[in-house]
Amino acid sequence: MQNFVQAGGTITATAPSGGATSGDGVLIDHLFGVAAITAAEGAEVELVTEGVFDIAKEAGAAFAAGAPAYWDASAKVTTPTSTGNMRIGTAIADAATTDATARVKLLGHAI
Template sequence: MKTFIQNGDVITIPAPTAGITSGDGVLVGNLFGVAANTAVEGEPAEVATTGVYTLPKATSTVLALGARVAWDNATKVVTTPGTGRYAIGVAVNDAGNGAATVSVRLDGIGTVAS
């Protein structure tokens, strides 16, 4: 197809302000993904928009398998959906109070703060 560019599971973007580190959650506008490489601001960066990733979680947040999750861009952690947070997918494991991470299946769709 003449207009096809790529599947979109991993896309290349300019690294945002302050750059990114491989494995970090990245929010640029309404696009959320996980950095596949480390890049300084403005350099090409690969960002995965689908798949399952272990991401940092607000330690006091309790998430059950299958729970909708959101990204808190101020603190750079996964938490429950709420005002000012960006829906990103679902938890694929239980992550209780005190847990520092949760595995998340990314939706791969554009997001907006609720």
């Protein structure tokens, strides 16, 4: 197919202000993914937009399996708090308040 660009599980984007670090979540407007590589601000970065990832979470927050996961763009962590944050996926395992990460199935976009 002549107009096919890519499958979409990985998206090439421009790294946002501050750049992107491999393994960290990146939100660009309504596009959320996990950086596959480290890239400086303004450089191309591959964002994985599908799959299940252990993502840094808000300190002291707990997740129950099946709960919505949101992205706190200022703290650059996932949170169970919807107010002021973009939904990025669903927790697929419980995460205790003492855990550093939450296991999240990505939506493929942020809403």
